[in-house]
Structure formats: C-alpha cells, structure tokens
Amino acid sequence: MFTxxxxxxxxxxxRDPAARSAWEVLMCYPGLHALVLHRFAYxxxxxxxxxxxxxxxxxxxxxxxxxxxxxATVGRRVFIDHGMGVVIxxxxxxxxxxxxxxxxxxxxxxxTRGAKRHPTLERGVIVGAEACHGAQRVLRxxxxxxxxxxxxxxxxxxxxxxxxxxxxxx
Numbered sequence: 001m002f003t004x005x006x007x008x009x010x011x012x013x014x015r016d017p018a019a020r021s022a023w024e025v026l027m028c029y030p031g032l033h034a035l036v037l038h039r040f041a042y043x044x045x046x047x048x049x050x051x052x053x054x055x056x057x058x059x060x061x062x063x064x065x066x067x068x069x070x071x072a073t074v075g076r077r078v079f080i081d082h083g084m085g086v087v088i089x090x091x092x093x094x095x096x097x098x099x100x101x102x103x104x105x106x107x108x109x110x111x112t113r114g115a116k117r118h119p120t121l122e123r124g125v126i127v128g129a130e131a132c133h134g135a136q137r138v139l140r141x142x143x144x145x146x147x148x149x150x151x152x153x154x155x156x157x158x159x160x161x162x163x164x165x166x167x168x169x170x
Contacts, residue, residue: 037063071091085103086100092119098121102130
C-alpha cells in the first residue's frame with residue numbers, strides 16, 4: 001500500500017512542475033486522494049460489497065470533485081491533474097502512466113447492463129481538459145512524427161517524446 005502511494009507521489013512530482021514537495025502532494029492534490037480512495041472502493045466492489053464501494057466513491061467525489069466509479073479499472077502511475085469535474089464510468093479502463101486533466105468525462109452511451117459502456121485509455125495516454133469520450137473507444141498514443149504533423153508537439157517539452165496526441169478507434 002505505501003509502495004503504491006510513494007509511486008503515486010513520485011509520479012505527480014515528475015509530471016507537475018508546480019509540485020514542490022512530497023508533503024504538499026500528499027496533503028493538497030485531490031487527484032491523489034481520489035485514486036487512493038478509489039483503490040479501497042475498487043477492492044470493496046471486487047469483494048461484492050457494492051453499497052460500501054459506492055458510498056466510498058461518493059465520499060471521494062464529495063471531497064475531491066472527482067467521480068470514479070468503483071468498478072472502473074485504473075492502472076499504475078495515473079495522474080489526475082486539477083481533477084475537478086473528472087468523471088470515470090464503471091466499465092472504463094485506464095492504462096498505466098496516463099494523465100487526465102480537469103473536466104474529462106470517460107462516459108458511456110449505452111444503457112445495456114453488463115456491456116462495455118465506457119472507453120479504454122491505453123498506456124501513456126494524456127487526455128486534455130474538458131475532453132469527453134464515449135463508449136467503446138480505445139485511445140492510444142500516436143508516434144512522435146504524427147504529433148508533429150498534427151501540431152500537438154509544440155505543447156510538449158522538447159526533451160521528452162510527445163504523448164499528447166491520441167487516436168481513437170470508432
């Protein structure tokens with residue numbers, strides 16, 4: 001548990017130049033708080049303690065402004081930056097090393113129970129502020145050359161590969 005928390009804090013300090021210390025991240029980053037509470041809610045969901053899982057997720061939403069359904073699968077080193085208004089649905093899958101900015105909705109468009117109703121973010125995807133992605137989409141990182149062609153690379157640091165542009169399966 002503490003190994004994962006240290007990994008989360010290190011991830012935030014790496015990706016957010018405004019993060020000044022591990023203590024600041026631990027105390028002041030709602031994305032971290034939401035992910036820690038989501039892990040507990042997810043464990044309850046997997047153990048068929050559905051009411052408790054939903055209650056924990058709603059308390060996390062109230063405290064952080066970030067709503068993650070307890071059934072959503074979230075990978076390692078995920079960073080939710082300025083997370084107010086982020087919504088992640090029940091069947092969403094978020095791969096390792098993803099970054100999600102404020103106001104992102106990984107929502108569903110189907111009312112079919114048991115179906116895959118929410119999108120999948122593959123490893124390393126960055127989803128920009130206020131983005132909305134509906135059901136059954138898979139978002140993947142594109143190659144750096146494709147980022148240059150799309151003009152997205154100008155927003156990335158020169159010493160790191162572009163991870164901003166994504167393509168979506170339809």
